[in-house]
Amino acid sequence: MRLCELTITELSGMLERGECSSVDITKSVYERISEVDKKIHAYLWTNEEYALSQAKEADKKRKARENLNPLLGIPIGLKDLLLTKGVPTTCASRILENFVPPFDATVVKKLKERGVVVVGKLNMDEFAMGSTTEGSAFGPTRNPWGLDYIPGGSSGGSAAAVSSDMCIASLGTDTGGSIRQPASCCGVCGIKPTYGRVSRFGVIAYASSLDQVGPLGKNVRDTAIMLEAVAGFDRCDSTSVKMDVPRYTDSLTGDVKGLKIGLPKEYFVKGIDPEIADTVRNAAKQLEKLGAEVIDVSLPHTEYCIATYYIIAPAEASSNLARYDGVRYGLRVSGEPDTLINMYKATRDRGFSAEVRRRIIIGTYTLSAGYYDAYYLKAQKVRTLIRRDFEQAFQKCDCVITPVLPTPPYKLGTKINDPLEMYLSDIFTVSCNLAGLPGMTVPCGFSKENLPIGMQIMARHFEEEKIFKVAYAYEQSTDWHKRKPKV
Amino acid sequence: MEYEAVIGLEVHAQLLTDSKLFCSCSTRFGAAPNTQTCPVCLGMPGVLPVVNKKAIEFTMRAALAMHCTIAKKNVFARKNYFYPDLPKGYQISQYEFPLSKSGWIEIDLNGNKKKIGITRIHMEDDAGKLVHAGDFARAEHSYVDLNRTGVPLIEIVSEPDLRAPEEAAEYMRQLRNILVYLGVCDGNMQEGSLRCDANVSVRPQGSNKFGTRTELKNMNSFRHIQRALSYEIDRQIKLCECGEEVVQETRLWDEGGGKTIGMRGKEEAHDYRYFPDPDLIPMTIDNEWIESVRKSLPELPAQKKDRFIKNYGIPEYDAALLTQDKLLADYFEDVVKQGAPAKWASNWIMTELLRELNAEEKSAAECPVKPDQLAGLYRLIAGGTISGKIAKSVFADMYRTGKNAEDVVKEQGLTQLSDDAQIAKLVDEAIQESPKQVEQFLSGRDKLLGFFVGQVMKKSQGKANPQLVNKIVTDKLNRLKEGK
Numbered sequence: 002m003r004l005c006e007l008t009i010t011e012l013s014g015m016l017e018r019g020e021c022s023s024v025d026i027t028k029s030v031y032e033r034i035s036e037v038d039k040k041i042h043a044y045l046w047t048n049e050e051y052a053l054s055q056a057k058e059a060d061k062k063r064k065a066r067e068n069l070n071p072l073l074g075i076p077i078g079l080k081d082l083l084l085t086k087g088v089p090t091t092c093a094s095r096i097l098e099n100f101v102p103p104f105d106a107t108v109v110k111k112l113k114e115r116g117v118v119v120v121g122k123l124n125m126d127e128f129a130m131g132s133t134t135e136g137s138a139f140g141p142t143r144n145p146w147g148l149d150y151i152p153g154g155s156s157g158g159s160a161a162a163v164s165s166d167m168c169i170a171s172l173g174t175d176t177g178g179s180i181r182q183p184a185s186c187c188g189v190c191g192i193k194p195t196y197g198r199v200s201r202f203g204v205i206a207y208a209s210s211l212d213q214v215g216p217l218g219k220n221v222r223d224t225a226i227m228l229e230a231v232a233g234f235d236r237c238d239s240t241s242v243k244m245d246v247p248r249y250t251d252s253l254t255g256d257v258k259g260l261k262i263g264l265p266k267e268y269f270v271k272g273i274d275p276e277i278a279d280t281v282r283n284a285a286k287q288l289e290k291l292g293a294e295v296i297d298v299s300l301p302h303t304e305y306c307i308a309t310y311y312i313i314a315p316a317e318a319s320s321n322l323a324r325y326d327g328v329r330y331g332l333r334v335s336g337e338p339d340t341l342i343n344m345y346k347a348t349r350d351r352g353f354s355a356e357v358r359r360r361i362i363i364g365t366y367t368l369s370a371g372y373y374d375a376y377y378l379k380a381q382k383v384r385t386l387i388r389r390d391f392e393q394a395f396q397k398c399d400c401v402i403t404p405v406l407p408t409p410p411y412k413l414g415t416k417i418n419d420p421l422e423m424y425l426s427d428i429f430t431v432s433c434n435l436a437g438l439p440g441m442t443v444p445c446g447f448s449k450e451n452l453p454i455g456m457q458i459m460a461r462h463f464e465e466e467k468i469f470k471v472a473y474a475y476e477q478s479t480d481w482h483k484r485k486p487k488v
Numbered sequence: 489m490e491y492e493a494v495i496g497l498e499v500h501a502q503l504l505t506d507s508k509l510f511c512s513c514s515t516r517f518g519a520a521p522n523t524q525t526c527p528v529c530l531g532m533p534g535v536l537p538v539v540n541k542k543a544i545e546f547t548m549r550a551a552l553a554m555h556c557t558i559a560k561k562n563v564f565a566r567k568n569y570f571y572p573d574l575p576k577g578y579q580i581s582q583y584e585f586p587l588s589k590s591g592w593i594e595i596d597l598n599g600n601k602k603k604i605g606i607t608r609i610h611m612e613d614d615a616g617k618l619v620h621a622g623d624f625a626r627a628e629h630s631y632v633d634l635n636r637t638g639v640p641l642i643e644i645v646s647e648p649d650l651r652a653p654e655e656a657a658e659y660m661r662q663l664r665n666i667l668v669y670l671g672v673c674d675g676n677m678q679e680g681s682l683r684c685d686a687n688v689s690v691r692p693q694g695s696n697k698f699g700t701r702t703e704l705k706n707m708n709s710f711r712h713i714q715r716a717l718s719y720e721i722d723r724q725i726k727l728c729e730c731g732e733e734v735v736q737e738t739r740l741w742d743e744g745g746g747k748t749i750g751m752r753g754k755e756e757a758h759d760y761r762y763f764p765d766p767d768l769i770p771m772t773i774d775n776e777w778i779e780s781v782r783k784s785l786p787e788l789p790a791q792k793k794d795r796f797i798k799n800y801g802i803p804e805y806d807a808a809l810l811t812q813d814k815l816l817a818d819y820f821e822d823v824v825k826q827g828a829p830a831k832w833a834s835n836w837i838m839t840e841l842l843r844e845l846n847a848e849e850k851s852a853a854e855c856p857v858k859p860d861q862l863a864g865l866y867r868l869i870a871g872g873t874i875s876g877k878i879a880k881s882v883f884a885d886m887y888r889t890g891k892n893a894e895d896v897v898k899e900q901g902l903t904q905l906s907d908d909a910q911i912a913k914l915v916d917e918a919i920q921e922s923p924k925q926v927e928q929f930l931s932g933r934d935k936l937l938g939f940f941v942g943q944v945m946k947k948s949q950g951k952a953n954p955q956l957v958n959k960i961v962t963d964k965l966n967r968l969k970e971g972k
Contacts, residue, residue: 084534097533104527106534203534209766238536239768317766320566323577324531328632345570368568368761377763 004029005076005166006485009223012169013071016063023056023063023074026169027118030076034120034167037488041143043152043162045081046089047121052076055118062116071226073116078168080159081122082129082205083109083214088119092205093137094127096325096332096352106203107238108172108214108231115230120168123158127354128322129174129207131155132182132426135417136356143413144186145486146452150410153183156217160187163217165488170218170227174204176211177310178405178430184217184442185405185455188484190224190472191217195462196437197242199228200235206321208314209240211434220482221443221473225249228465244463252466253473257291260471263298263398268429274408280446280454281404284475288402291474298394298401302386303432309387310431311424312367312380319364325352359420388436391459399467401459403429409448429457439465443472444481453481490693491728493721494701495650495686499663500641501673502614502681503546508638509613510537510580515640517679521619521633529638531575536767539564543611543640544771546672547587548781550642551609553666553788556591558778562771564611567760572632573616581643583762585770586610593666594790595658596808604659605647614639642672648687648698653717657710660684661812665789669814677708684713689734690724699724700734704748706741716741720748792817800830809838816842819852822859828866836862840880844887856890857883865893873897874904875954905952908960911944914952915960918943919968930969937961 004012004026015021031049038044059074079085082092084102086109091097105113113119126136134157135141142157144150145165152161156173160183163171173180175193184191192215199214206212216227232246264285269278285295327333327348334351336343353361367376394401406426416423433440439462442455460467476482508515511528528535544562551558565583591606616634620627644663650656664682667673675682689701704720707713719741724734739748764770787795789811796807796817811817816837823833841862845855865886869879874897885896897903905911918940919926929936940961944952 082534090533092533100533102532102534201534202536205533206767237538239538240536240766316763320568320578320761320763323568323570324533324575326570326572326577328572329530329575330532341572365761368763370759370761373761373763 003033003166005033005169007169008219009071009075009169009226012075013073016074017069023059023118024053026074027052027056027076027120030120030166030168033165037145037165038167040148040488041145041161041165041167042140043124043142043158043165043167044078044121045091045093045124045137045139045158048088051088052118052120059116059118068116070115070230072112072230074118075169076118076120077112078120078123078159078162078171079109080125080156080171080173082125082174083172084203084205085109085119085122088122090122090205091139092128093125093139094352094354094357095138096348098138098332100331102203104203107200107235109203111231111233112172120162123156123162123171123173125158125173126155126179126356128205128318128357129155129176129179129212130318130356130360132178132423133413133416134158134183135413136354138354141413144410144452145488146188147410147450148488149412150452151186151413151415153186153406153410155179155183156191157183159217160184160189160191163187163189163219164486166485170216170223172214172227172231173217174207174212174214175434176207176213176314177427177434180215180217181405181430181433181440181442181455181457182427185444185457186410186453188444188447188453188455188481188486189217189219190221190441190443190482191215192224192228192441192465192468193433193439194228194232194465195242195439196434197240198232198244198439198463198465200233200238200241202235202237206317208317209321210317211310211314213434221469221476222250222253224441225253225469242463247466249466249469252469254470255474255477257288257293257471257474260293260400260467261398262288262293262295262471263394263401264295265298265300265303265394265401265403267300267303268403272407273404276409276448277404277407277454281402281456284445284456285402287478288471288475291478293471296398298397300387300390300394300432302383302390303428305383306387306432306435307424307428309380309383309435310427311363312376313384313435315360315364316367316377317364319361319368322353322357322361325349327352356420384435387432391432391436391438391461395461399460399464400471402471403457403459405429405442405455405457409450409454410452433457433459438462439468441465441468441472443476445475445479446481489729491690491725492693493651493653493688493690493717494648494698495652495656495688495717496648497646497650497656497659498685498687499644499646499660500683501550501644501667501675503543503640503642503672504674505540505542505546505640507540509540509543509611509640510638513638517681519635521631522635524635525637529575530634531577537580537765539768539771540640544587544773545781546640546670547609547611547642548773548778549670549785550644550667550672551588551591552778552782552785553670554591554593554606554609554644556588556606556609558588558773559585560772560774561585562587562773564765564768565762566765567612567762569758569760571615572630573618573634573637575616575634575637579612579615580765580768581612582610584764587773593659593662595655595662597654597658602649602655604649604655607645607647609642609644612641612643613637614641653714653721656686656717657714660710660713662789665812665814669786669788669792671786677710686713686717688717688720688724690721690728699728700736702734702736702748703738704741705738712741712743715743715746716748719746723748789814796820800824800834802830802834806834806838810834813852815852819855819859823862826860826863828863832866833862836866836883840883844884856888857886861886861892868893868897872904872906872953874902875950877954878902878904878950902951905948906956908956911948911952911956911960912964914944914947915940915957915964917947918961919964926965926968929965937965940965
């Protein structure tokens, strides 16, 4: 096998035993990129020299027996809304096309402290608004399992790169499903941690009360290693929580005896593709065989999740995106005549895509005088009810398992002209963000077109360990994670 | 028909914290443009605010000093609008859950005391500054200086309890005094660390309905506030008397033209789309914290005034004037501590000292005559070395040169002449030189005593001890009378 095809764990072992160097791994990754990224378009920015110089550093440290940890010298891809000092960060938007940040996001700093090799910046839906990565201003990313198909979004690049071995693992962000959905579409693992578990400082904000950074990896263990590296309190983020970070890899025991798993009946209703329902139910059955107990639970306010999400997220986004006004950084377009207002209008009109503008306007509307109470305030109240649903369910079970998407990945161009249709596909993932819970995608099968299907595992706040336990046990009893797309 | 004015003031005060409200940049005034900024206050992508605890404490101090109730639950809200001096496109302020509400301060106008209600005091971050190339109307471009962005402000909103421009100016003075006493704001209206906007309307005397109000801006001193309000009240009354409507608008005070100018057409009602800032968690302020801040409050102007009256036995008028300014009050107490009697010190400070300080717009802390030096001057007067009159010119010299009283007196040979024999000699001379006046005195014009005293004072270049001169002149003249 080529080095780029291996996992963090495998490569870390080889590096320790001197069987390869970080430079070797990085070269292998870049070879792969030059082979397939023309077709997949996962990356918005790469620089082999930059990557190799980091790899050389890592090799030096390893030789001096310094900074030894599983991520030293491992090539990692970063979603292009994580600020990287000196390296362009565009958020896949024209309005930040030439923006080079003067500082690193906290999660980037943490990974650099571990000596990773930053391979490049990964494609996404513009400003994280979308579920297909077709929303990127610089062209879509394609699913390595079927180049005509969506890789999911908004962290499409992050998932596709891991899936096609163009990096060993990656970081994405998730506001309504943007890690879990692409992970599912591309057949890799991806976890959205509990809200507040990972710092948001230096992460371009979409919806502040919903955004979280999380890792995508080729298997559960790699994902756990990555989460351990980036989690933790950050004094620069008032919403990050002061709690110790557990050794997530300690949960990878394979033992799920006695664990109760809930299947919410509202997530298996008519309208969901029967392939999906069957595949996920089979996964649940598999866990039963392994010793877990599967029960039915109910999350009664599920039907309100989409409406709640699509009021709160655009509202917060409309405010978060106000700073892109052409005054201090990014794109500036003069108006005709050259007045302040016209500059604002021309800059934001030219710089933002239609979907971004759509959500800003929706958000502005729901916050406006006379509508705030009926929309934003009401949505926040319903959000509490949604969270209570989970609190009730978790009195009966340790984890909840659901599908990730209502259908297998569809072809590019299918839903791009029908935003509402696209929004509806978020039905299974938004509840997790609204309640602030952790949720992980684990591959659990393939569609008849040989496109990946994943399942979602959710647990109580800060109980990522339970999720990893269940995910690992399941994974080790299957071989989905060993399959690779032929690109 | 008689009209009454209804006035409410909105005051913004910059807090004297070392760093900004949501980042650790310096708040120091006067730095080169855009040198006190960081990604957070510049509103770069991905940044997040972290609240400055000292700013919360300062706000609590102001709230407690003005008898407000402090809220247990405190929420920061975003106030959204677009302007180049507002990097994030929103200000972080407080809306539904301000830090404090329902307070009051007492003003005293010529003996009439009145309580002015305080609706709320809340925290918010300041915007930057726009510097226009040339004058505002014709400027081709504007420069943005973001040093001030993120500086902590408190907004103090009064109830519409003020009824006259004088009341408003007095309220502003009291408010400023309290904030300076607390060490929470430096109260500098010229530099903009204390700003005042007014809401003013008029209504028929006796009515309890509110008339249409206008908002007045651009008043940079107590004087401006009083003049602007006077003008605006007049303007509104004239409109009402003509049966015309007062338009609700923002008006700028034009000090040069002595009038308010409407900004009609430029100001639309803003919808700020307030919502709780999701990047900041709601703060709980517990009783323990409130009590520890309350205990740490310094003596406030009203308390100090009462203490001055009680402990120093000076009249209320004096005490009020001295405590108007904390530095002046401290100066007074130092002088007394150094040995000067309270009444003498307060008189001297209110007359001679303030005259000099006000002419140069200096504060008592910048006075070239230090408290111990002023006490020294007193000792020279009390000891008879110089007269009170001479002392005034000695003081003026001390002020100009910073020298001690003793040195000035010595250098200028101003020591009072108190030698009986010498004075007697001068009196004899004066009597000899003015026979006509002597005649007149002897025929009954007793008031001419003063003439002879004056002559002796002239002969001695003012240095003769006036009381002694008076005594000796009286003696000699009376003896002459009896002798006759």
